[in-house]
Amino acid sequence: MNIGGGAGAVLGTTSGISNLASSLAARLGGSAGSYFDQLRPASFRGVPFVSLGGEGGFGRRNELHEYPLRDTPWVEDLGRGTRRFRVFGFVVGDDVIAQRDMLIAACEKEGAGSLVHPTYGRRDVSLMDSRWIERWEKGRYFEFEFEFIEGGPRVFPATSVAGGSLVGNAASGLNIAAALNFARTALTAIAYGAAVLGSAVSTAVGWYTAAKNFVGDARNLFKLLTNLPGDFGRFAGSATVPTFSKFPSSSVDTSGATVESLTQAATLARANLDAASATLDAAARNLDASTIDDFTAAVQGVTSAMLAATPDPADSMRLLASLAAYDPSGATTASTIGTAMATMQSACSDLFRRATIASIAVAASNYEPTSSDDAARVRGQVLDLIDAEMTVSGDQGDDETYEALRSLRQAVVSDLNQRGASLPAMRTFVFATPLPSLTLANRIYRDASRADELVSQADPVHPAFFPTSFKALAT
Template identity: 85%
Template sequence: MNIGGGAGAVLGTTSGISNLASSLAARLGGSAGSYFDQLRPASFRGVPFVSLGGEGAFGRRNETHEYPLRDTPWVEDLGRGTRRFRVFGFLVGDDVIAQRDLMIAACEKEGAGALVHPTYGRRDVSLMDSRWIERWEKGRYFEVEFDFIEGGPRVFPASSVASGSLVESAASGLNVAAALNFASTALTALSYGAAVLGEAVNTAVGWYTSAKNLVGDARNLFRLLTNLPGDFGRFAGSATVPTFSKYPSSSVDTSGATVASLTLAAAAARANLDTASANLDVAARSLDASSIDDFTTAVQGVTSAMLAATPDPADSMRLLTSLASYAPSGVTTSSTIGTAMATMQSASADLFRRSTIATVAVAASSYEPTSSDDAARVRGQVLGLIDAEMSIAGDQNDDETYEALCSLRRAVVSDLNQRGAGLPAIRSFLFQASLPSLVLANRIYRDASRADELTAQADPIHPAFFPTSFKALAT
């Protein structure tokens, strides 16, 4: 670029530049103000200079992989390329030497600095090189050329644990420990005959019947629609924006699902639960020392089928938590056989409850919290079940189950703490008058497009008439 030639034109009068801009604008269409009013005064680290123009280099970082006997290469995209700016400018004035010294000091300063470019605006850049030209015939005028690259903060590698996998592993450990403790208690009771076996069957029937009734919950069926693309209103949730939906764990379905196909899938899932319940019934009726494993496996099959029949993790936790509170209603006597029947009833209930708690923890690992407060709420809900069961296992000297519950507790805490740490908190907002969601979203977040999000969080009677006080995401 001929900097000197461009500078000669600039060294003319201001009115000359204005006339030239107006002439060019008239030839190209539009007005000079529509472009020149957008330009910003150039500076680097706060030291101003006059920009004559520049060059930029942008694109992607691509690595080309070529293979023998293959005509076309595979191009691996490694991310956005480094943005490079070459800026041409000058300093002018009676104090041009002082201006140059200030600019040289700015160029030699350590670290990145702020570049204000006439068209790109403010950028955090690192100066790679600068060149100065002084011409004796131009007197108080120095030319300068800068080479910048846009940079960012220093980022170090960070290790993270797949906390969801840890929860599933700990849940499997709890199922194994619960089965072991059940076997050690149930085998002794079974030696007292058919009445004890009948108590196991009755307890199992009551439990899986409760599971089947819970899966038919109306809310569980209604929430099937939240997996469809589109906005179904704040009472049903919006699958288009699952991050702040009223049902945040719902995800957008991209497989072309319809109401009919989702209903069919839900019916198939409930049929699988019926099959799992039937398997448990058969295992309970043939329960003996050789079929203990079949019985405990059938119990876990019921909880797994119930989890699969509730596609929304929030619903899964709600329904499974209800199932975890199941208590057998059979009445026993104080006789020897009656005591054995009570022992079998209690052991079966313990096994059912612990398998359900393990499944609740797995459902919580799939739940996507909307805020750090939401993550803390879910964590407290799951830990409440685990802590209560730890007390029962400790009182019964079920050491294996107690240790497995401790491991599951640690995994749940780690998982929800890790996933909730980067989410914003919920805070209370107070306004003097009722305002519409668009106004509030712009005032709180400086982004009117978050009005639907705000509506889902605050749940007003109508989005145009928010209450004067409500709770929503802080940021």
């Protein structure tokens, strides 16, 4: 860009700039008191210069997602784009060399600086590039060219409280998005008749049958006993005695539970799951365009009932993860109706899996980690399921589900990171010879009363003879 020609009009006297402004205003139909009085004297880090003009870039940061066999892409908005300023200016006068040196020194200072732009005003910017031009025929005059970007303060990631409510809201959002994508796919397939409806029924029956079988898992039944008051020793564990708890994720029950009350609660929970399964069965058999909302609500009812039937959050995550792996095995053909049946089967499977993942996230928000390592382990397990489903939904073009999964992922990470940050980490301890738990608790924690806690964590053959290397809480 040739900026020398424009500069010649203002060389000579100090009043040249104001005269030029008045002349331009007259030609453009304005007045110097309107636009030109709003212009600010240009400077960088307090060093003034005359601005001749400039250019800039602005907009949004967009990521383009293109899918096979889909005509229109999806554009993901990642926030405002970086603002870039390119400024052309000059310094002039008998002391032009000193002015140039001051401007060069300002450009070479470390960090961001304050730019006063004639029209943008004051901005905190970082100088990306600059150069100056000296011409013999211009005399007391140096041209400058700057390239700035507008920056902000250095912000580090901070722990924020997510809590179960935020995870619950994100899980509800996933259920809504999954239902929307299911309806979009299933409504087309339903039009092919009873065979397609039968595919939905058989897929639903297989899924809720698996759910009922998982709830009858022996470990889940055994966990009921750990809610009884008392200490059953380090091998059986207890949810009400933290030092010997082999199930630390369970909530401590101080309500005086009995075998009868726990049996009644478990029986009621299984009855609720049976009722939810029956509701899903009926909704599947009556599935059409007018009842599709009933079907998706019934699916969520089954996962909620299963979550309620597993009182220990760790067990809930284990059983629900098994349910999320459910894969319908119904055979289909390559005919038009067979293809529609396969589409319905796949849509049902996606809906079931996403509802299950939402319940897993809720169970994770109820889980009480024992250490920061435990919180990271649970976070990794849940994120593996979410990430895999994000890949599936992205490949299928289910944008609503993808966005809901991303929100759920953020909520789970924030929740477990926040709760795990306040917990001690696990550490490997090494000793020369086997030592008893009382001695080790005194050496490690300066508190012999934590001996039972060490026994629970290290699980030695005998509390008097710990292995020479074991893992326990660092503090």
